[in-house]
Amino acid sequence: MSSLFVNHININAITNNEFTYDRVKNISDWILNRVDLRPKIAIVCGSGLGGLGERVQDARIFPYEEIPDFPRSTVVGHKGNLIVGKLNEIPVICMQGRFHSYEGYSNALCTLPMKVFKLMGVQTVLLTCAAGGLNQSFKVGDIMLIKDHVAPLLWTLQNPLIGHNDERFGPRFPACNNIYKKNLRDIFRSIAEEKQIELQEGNYAYLGGPNYETVTELKALIQMGGDAVGASTANEALVASYCGMNVLAIALITNKAVIEYDSQDFPCHEEVIQIANQKACVLQELVTELVKFLDF
Numbered sequence: 001m002s003s004l005f006v007n008h009i010n011i012n013a014i015t016n017n018e019f020t021y022d023r024v025k026n027i028s029d030w031i032l033n034r035v036d037l038r039p040k041i042a043i044v045c046g047s048g049l050g051g052l053g054e055r056v057q058d059a060r061i062f063p064y065e066e067i068p069d070f071p072r073s074t075v076v077g078h079k080g081n082l083i084v085g086k087l088n089e090i091p092v093i094c095m096q097g098r099f100h101s102y103e104g105y106s107n108a109l110c111t112l113p114m115k116v117f118k119l120m121g122v123q124t125v126l127l128t129c130a131a132g133g134l135n136q137s138f139k140v141g142d143i144m145l146i147k148d149h150v151a152p153l154l155w156t157l158q159n160p161l162i163g164h165n166d167e168r169f170g171p172r173f174p175a176c177n178n179i180y181k182k183n184l185r186d187i188f189r190s191i192a193e194e195k196q197i198e199l200q201e202g203n204y205a206y207l208g209g210p211n212y213e214t215v216t217e218l219k220a221l222i223q224m225g226g227d228a229v230g231a232s233t234a235n236e237a238l239v240a241s242y243c244g245m246n247v248l249a250i251a252l253i254t255n256k257a258v259i260e261y262d263s264q265d266f267p268c269h270e271e272v273i274q275i276a277n278q279k280a281c282v283l284q285e286l287v288t289e290l291v292k293f294l295d296f
Ligand SMILES: O=P(O)(O)O[C@@H]1C[C@H](O)[C@@H](CO)O1
Pocket: 045, 046, 047, 048, 075, 098, 100, 128, 129, 130, 131, 209, 230, 231, 232, 233, 268, 269, 272
């Protein structure tokens, strides 16, 4: 077993057979037994966006390596802490760092936290990520509300719902035409308007990474309806929605995808982190306000 991984989970398991109800319940109970709060909102912090976790008050911080059967964060800009506490007085559980398939994790494992949230009683999942802008009208630093996704990787055996289906999580054949809830997007938009923060809305194209995309791939993603491209979020949104939780997802445009052949511009993770750090406070402000409206 690689040193990156803890406990008994086979991280190469492609299907969700590895992540049985009992195993997920064990993780959920482990967390619930250590906190008094019962958060109904979960927040996932994307690359460079973990600062949100520092806003959580009365925080109980669990490094991922302490949580049984939990993977570890290996990416720069992802601290690897699960935080339970209050944001703007509202109980939340916050992932300071997520799991990506390019880290060597199957998508079933990348999305395991969504099932843990479900068994903890979470009702709304708020996903954040860094993404490259495909839409030519987007600027670096823009915030994009995700309306829908296109996810070629999830058309393959990397779909996290493949394998035995336990109906206690969700249905065998979940509908996916309404994952990113309009009412939540409307709330988020009105908060942004009130704060006079410009907001974009569009579709997130998901690929597995770790390489950035070729020009032809980027053109194909645009043809498919993508407005921004990234290596996370769609897999989590799929599983959260399958589990019956409400999903709101926000992408910070950290770079413009380079869509010209022979360009000497190149995307890089350092730039992604740098822009995310610069713009994180705007996103944090919006999310901090938002949670007040999500604690139904
Ligand atoms: O976790 P997110 O989706 O925010 O991370 C993005 C996508 C890649 O993991 C990485 C590329 O720089 O940042």
